[in-house]
Structures are given as structure tokens and as C-alpha cells.
Amino acid sequence: MRRWNGWGDDANNFPLNKHARKFLESRVGKAKALPDADFKSALKKVPESRIDNPHPLLSTDAEDRLRHARGQSLEDWLAMREGELGPFPDAVCWPETSEDVKQLLAWAGEQNIKVIPYGGGTSVAGHIIATSSDKRPIVTIDMGRMRQLEDLDTASQIATFGAGVAGPDLEAQLKARGYTLGHYPQSWELSTLGGWIATRSSGQQSYRYGRIEQMFAGGEMETPIGTLEIPEIPANSAGQDMRELVLGSEGRLGIITKAKVRVTPKAEHESFHGVFFPNWQQGHDCLQAIGQEKIPVSMLRLSNPEETSSHMVLAGHPYLLGGLKRYLKLRGCHEGQMCVAMIGATGSKSFAKTALKQAIKQCKRFGGIYIGAPLGKKWEHSRFRSPYVRHTMWDAGFAVDTFETCVKWSNVSKTMQTMEQAVKDAAQEMGVKVQVFTHLSHVYAQGSSIYTTYIFNVAKDYPETLQRWKNFKKASSEAIVACGGTISHQHGVGVDHASYLPAEKGELGMKVMRNNIQLMDPGGIMNPGKLVADIETEVDSLAVQSLDKKKQQQIKQTA
Template sequence: MRRWNGWGEESIHATIDEGARGFLEEALGSGAPPQDASLAAALARLPASRLSAAQLHGAPVPLSTEPEDRLRASFGQSLGDWLRLRFGQIGPVCDAVIYPDTTDQIRPLLDWARQQDLRVIPVGGATSVVGHLTPPAGQRPVLMLSMQRLRRLLSLDASSQLARFEAGVLGPDLEAQLRAEGWMLGHYPQSFEYASLGGWIATRSSGQQSARYGRIEALFAGGRVELPKATLDIPTLPASAAGPDLREWVLGSEGRLGVITEASVRISRVPEREDFVAWFLPSWERGQAAVQALAQARLGLSMMRLANATETLTTLKLAGHAGAIAWLERYLALRGCGEGKVMLMLGFTGGAAQVRAMQALARPLLRALGGVSTGTVLGRKWAAKRFRGVYLRNALWEAGYAVDTMETACDWPRVTPMMQAMEHAGRSALAGHGERCHAYTHLSHVYPQGSSVYSTFVFRIGRDFDSAWARWQSLKAAVSEAIVREGGTISHQHGVGKDHAPYLGAEKGATGLRLIDSLIREADPHGLLDSGNLRPSAARTQP
């Protein structure tokens, strides 16, 4: 059973040992977990559905107004979502959830919803961390369109290396259906276990091994989108110079233009060999020089993940196994990687000869910068738990600490200043509340032009909802402002949602925003899909 107020399955429990707890207490002070609201108490706070009996019986597909269905569909995984659920400050929820069994049911459903003057928000795996699922305020009832039953593999074209899926398929199910035929997609965001294909496309997702397989925009080859007024079919073509690419209109549209019902994706054969190898370098400067050089050499690595010194230290402290970690620290220090060292995880994927060749090319470059390899030991541990690290959020909450993340991307000259500005902004924001903030950063997606910058912020939750919410809001605003001030995108991989929407203009400019608004008005003049994601609500034509 999936948790209703945290991450993942209820049966999976992450823990932090006494050494890790002591590390956090030294950095932040003793944590005091608040008393979580019970599910029953949270459900008791839900307002009644605003849908009439006639609307409930007249829908082309049965609706659910069950309180737990409505609650679960209205929350993602942002810290704001967690705070509202954990403290029982529920706020707005949808009025009903609908679960179509086939993609053919979506067109009549949208037509009916427009006639009833409803708002519709598509929901896949409910893993958003930027407020996508929070129902907008207003008098119009909100219907959540759950895609969870739409998960079939529709076709597989081995000759063109294309597979077509219903867009509600979740990551593990998608990979299992492909691997049964000897294929894979290779899109592995941290939320892989619960995120959907349609959600990846709608938010321009990036996976842990996108350096090999491509971000979702490279994988999305075409598909079908049900717009409020019509159906948009996008054919699969290897390339086209025939005007603007309609796929780009759908990518990152965040449910504002239409509902992605089917998607064709570019697939790959399952590789013969895959090694994840951990390297340590003496300093951040050398670590950044290493990943920049590797990216610009275009060796074909599937992953480069560079943790700064604080993240490296935190990872080792929270790993447990104090004796083994102490031995590792002594060994690295003897090899020149002592205090201030950084950890670099590299992925080598492909044929056996290809993997050996990539490693042979990367090794002298890393050694010239003082790199020390620990082989595949740490890499195998990372791969085995690559989707379990996020469960640490649950354990930290139970110890009295909140976790939030912010991410961006920028060109190489801005990477280190960006990292420093984001971490400083987070620490300063919490200092304004008399609190400390443990901030650390990694580069998870590295390009010849620049890199993503992904920062994590850990701080004490607070004694009540108001204090916890104020701390989070201050952190979110300060770091977002630092990102746009330093010239980064407001999101490299999480999307815009409602939380980042105020900062979109810094990247798009006034003209760009007007173009986006005009596209939304053309696709959805009645505001059927007006969720408030990406862009604020606008004037609409009455249905």
C-alpha cells in the first residue's frame, strides 16, 4: 500500500543510525518530529464535493467522490504537500476523480466536463514536487483525470526501434513490458517507481542516465493528445524540417494544452554490460574540471554525477557502516583525497568492448586530476538502491527534519557561482527564522555546454504548521530568486507547476510569455484545463 502522507510503500522503512543522527544534530540541532495527523483526521477535514447528483450520474465514465480518492489525487510530493498532509492542514482538494479504462473514453469525458463548466487536471503517478496537483481556488468544481489504468503497450516496431504506450504507464511497468521483448527505454528519474510516461512528457523529465538514452524530449517520438476542442495526432518521423515541431508544443505543457493519451517512444536494446564506478577527486574545482572534460570529450558515458564536498561528506555519514567508511576515508586520504574531497559516480553502458574502451579513455583524464577510483563496489551499492534514497525523506521527518530540493541548469562559467548562491540563499533564509540549514549540491546531468545544479536543503521542521510553512516558503523564494538572478532556468527536470510559475518570466521574457498564453488560449479557450500550472489563470470564453 502506498503511503498517503510520504514517499513510497508503507512496507519499506528507511532508518538513520545513531552516528547519522549525531551528525544531523551537530549540523542543525536536535530534531523534534511533530505529531502527524491521522488519515481519518485528514479525511474529516475534506469539504463535500461540489458536484451535483445529476452531474455524478450524467458523467460518461463513473466518478469517485470517495474522500480518500480525492485526497490522494490532490497531492504530489513537494514539501508543501507534505506539510499540509502531515499537519492536517489539507486546504483545497478536487471534487471527484475519474478513472478511464480506455483512451477512447477521454474525448467524450472532456466534452462533458466542458459542458458542465468543470476544471480538469490530468494526474499520472502523483510525484510532482512543484505543486502541479493542488486544485486552483474558485467556484468551479475540479475533476482529477487519473491515467493509472491506461498502461498498455500498444505496439512495438523493432525495425524503427519505436514503442507506443498508453500514457498512464508507470516506469517499472513500462520497462517490464519492453524488457520482456529484449528492449528498454532507459528513462530513470528519481521518481521512476511511481512516475508515468505522460507525466514525464508533460514536465520535460530527465533521467539518471539521460546522457546515454536522452532526456524525454529525445525519447518522445510522437503520440496523441486530446485537446479540449479536438484531437492532436503527432506522427513519428526520424526528422523533419516542416515548420515548428508539434512535439515541442506538448513537451513541458504541464496539462494546460491537452491530455496526453498515447505516446510513441524511441527504445534501445538492453545493453550487454553496465558498470557504475565511483571516483573521488581532491576538490570541487578538480571534480568540475573532470566532468566538464568528460562531457566535452563526448566519450558516451551514460551517467556523470558529481557531489560537492558537503554532499560527499553527508552521503558517507548517512550511509551507516561506520567502520567500513572510516577505512575508506583513511585510504582516500593516503591517496590525496582528504578533507574537501568530492565523489563522482560514472556510468559506463553498452557492449563489453565499448564499456572497456570508455573506461580506458576516462581513466587517464581522471588520474591526471588526482582522481582515485574505488572500482564498482560503491557503484553496485548505488545501483541497487538508486530508487530507495528518496525514502530517506520519511526517516528524516521521523527524526524531526524536513528536506527540500531545488534544481536548475546553466552554462559552465555559472555552475560554481550558481551552486554557491543557491546554498547561501537557503542558509540565509533559514537564518531569518533563527534556524540552521544543511545545504549540499550535486551535478546530476552534465552537458558539453554546462550542467544541472541540484541542491538539497535539510532543516528542522518546526513546532507547528505555521512555523514549518513559513520556513519552507522563505527557503523556496530565496533559492528561486538566487537561481534566476544567477542566470539559470527555474527548472531543469521538475517542471514549473504552481510553485515555480512566478519565476518563469525571467527565462521566457514578456514576449515568450505572451506566446505561451496565446497557445493556451487557442487550445483551451474555455479554460477546461486551467489548473494554474505553468501560467496563471486567464480570461476565458464561456462554454
């Protein structure tokens, strides 16, 4: 059964081995877990619904409302674990057709009720929470029953799905027909097609299949003023592309009900391979070269030295890893300096073999040591387990969170160093220790995404632990802004990143976005406070757009 206060199925558990715990304690100190609230006590805190004239599709059941109150950000996690989840939606509903959604939006407009679209509940940026400033009743619309493959045009390789379909169900329906979408975000187990589109998601093999914007061909979105239909034309020069209006809209314009996506025949072969580099710079330069030469592998990832060493310890098997380290040392890769890269090869057997051969040739040119597929098989086996590790860490008294950005190649290393240093400086100011490491997860000819993880001890209570997270979030976000990176490469904006968006979009860009929202949602009922912050918050956030020059210099100099 799905957990009410964390990630995924409660039958899945991946214990923290003794070597991993000892390693973490050596980096951040002894840890002591905080007490978790039980389900019954949390349920008692759900207030009476404020809806006086309910729609027939609505449920005001306390458990339904509790299970839809939070996403998966660390702030959400702390709220669930403490048992203080509020504010809650006043009702939840599960439409089964586009017509149901249309009627619900019309009813919400008439009743002056706000609406939160809900896919898989996997948001790590506050997309699905009811904010404390909401005075009107709130209804969460769960799209999970709209999950069928409605059509597959094999000649054009276009599949039409209900937007509530989750990753495993989507791939299973396509696999039965010999196809794949190939979109595998880390949240794949629970996240949905509509959510991927609404937040501009990126999957682990985006290098082959593209990000969701390359896959999204058209579809339908129900808005408060009507249905927006987008035909699946391969390409056009007929004005602005309406797909771009829907992509990244985060529920502010309407609810995606049907999505037409570009699919690919299922690959004959797929494998993942490990390569070690003596240092970060050689690995960085190799991935840049592969990306700019457009060698057709399916995935490229590069862990920095700290992530490489951390993952080798956290993975366990110290004796096997000891042998690997000795071999790598003989080849010039020393612990604390070496970096591991993962390379995917997907397609026909001959195509995958040729692509991998070309990539390995480049790796060797930059001093890489190819160690074959065993490490890749281990990564593939655990590729969707990482969200469960948060449970393992939490039970041992450790909190773990991530943040990410994307910059051009000339700025990748400096930005990575600046982001990590910002977290370390924030920890020092609080008098705590932090373990921080980074990898490049999505490579482009122009640049790369940068994905940073940090681990710290929980505090003596929940409020202090939350404050630690807020300090880390502020420091990392300001570092990203100072380095000219996007505030989010793959997690969207939601509430958590909204105050930093003006720094990226500019005053005119924010006005365009706000005008689009006001046009499509004149009553202001759609997902309030997400993506584009309320006016007061946005005015305050203009300070972020032009961070004090002295502070910018201080941040940049940490690299």
C-alpha cells in the first residue's frame, strides 16, 4: 500500500548497511531520529470541509484529503512525519472523462472554489499543496483514473493517453504494442504524463529520447474559459506554438486531460556501462565532447569525486569495491579524485554497439578507464530506488534533499563548486555538518544540468529541522541565481522556487506569464500561488533579480 507519510509502497524497504551509517556519521556526526506521528493522530487534525454545496464527484472524507495534502519536498516530508500536514484540501475528486473535468471547473468557478490538479503527488517543489493564504475552499482534482491508452497511430508513432497515466502503466500499455515513450524520471514509479508535461520533466535517458517537450505532440487542456485543443502536427510556422503554452504551466492555466506523445519502437538492446576518470576535469571534458559530437548513446551521467566515493561506500560490498579501487589505483585513478561516468547504449544491437564503441573511444582519449557493464547493471537495478533511500536515512536520523540547475559548458564547473560551497557555508553558519555531492545528469551540446544532493542530521525537533532546510534552500537558490543558472532544470517551480523566477524571466517575462494566467483563468481558481507567486511575494522577489552586487561577488568567489 502507498505510504501516507513518504514515498512509494510501504512494502519496499532498503536498510542502511553498517558501513554506510558509519560513513555518514563520519561526515555529519552522530544522528538521532525524530519521532514520527501515527496515521490516526494525523487524521484527527483534518478539519471539517468548508464546501457547502458539494459536486456529486467530490469526496470530503478525511483520509482522502490527508493523502492529497502534501507532495514529496523535504518540507512536505517533515510536515507528514510530524503529523502537521495542514492546510488541507476541502475535498478530492477523481474525474474519469474530459467532460467530468470540464464540469468540475465550471462548478468551481460558479462556487468561487480554488482547484489543485494532482497527478502522482510526487512534486518536490510545492506544486500540490494548499497555501495558508487561501481563504476560499480548495478542491484537489486527482487525474489518476484517466490513464488509458486511447489510440496508437503506428504509422505516425503517436500515442494518445489520458493524462493521469503513471510511468509504469504507460510503458506497460505501450510495451504490449511494441513501443516505448522512454521517459524515465527518478519519480517514474508514481509520476504521471500530465505532471511531466505541466512541469517540463526530464527523464534519465533524455539524451536519446529527449525531454518531455520533445515528446509532447499535442492534446487537450480544459481551462476555466474552454477547451484548448492542440493538433499533433509534426512542425509548423503558423505563429506561436500552443504546446509551449501548456508545457510548464503547472496547473495555472487549466488541467491537461489528454496527451498525444511521440513514441518509439521498443529497442532490441539496452545496456549501461561504467567508466572511471582520474579527475573531474577529464570527465567533464569527455562528456562535453560526446555531447557536442552528438554520439548517439542513450544516457550520459558524471559523478564528481565526492559523489563517486560516497556512492561506492553507500552501495556496500566493501570487499568487492576494495578490489575495484586497487585496480583503478594501478590505472591512475585515486580515491578522492576519480569520477565515475555512466553511459547508456540503446537501439538495435549493431547501433548500440557502434554508439558505445564511439563513446568509449572518446572516454579513452580523455583518460577514462572502461570497466564494462557490471556497474551499469547495478545502477539499472536501483535506478528508481533513490527516493526510498530517504526513508532509510530518516530512520537513522539523517535528512536528505536535492536541488538542480542547468548552465552552459563554460560555466558548469564553477556553478557546481559555487552551489556546493553555498550549502557548506550555510551549514557552517548554523553550526552543523553537511555531506554534499553532485552529478551531471542531462547533457546537451550547449551545456549540462547539475544535480546536487546534501545530507545533514535532523535537529532536536521538527521546527529547527525545517529551519535548517529553509536555510539550505535559500543558500542554494541564491547561488544558482548568482551563477546565471535556471532555478529548475527538471523539478518545476511550484511554490518553493517561485520567488526566484523573476531573476530568470525578467520583469517583462513575468508580466507575459501573469497575463496568460489572467486570460485563461479570469476567476483565479487554478492552482493558486504556484509558478507565478502572488503579487506581494513577487515584489519582494525582485530583490533576487538583482542580488546585491557585493553579495554576488562573494558567492562567485567561493568557486
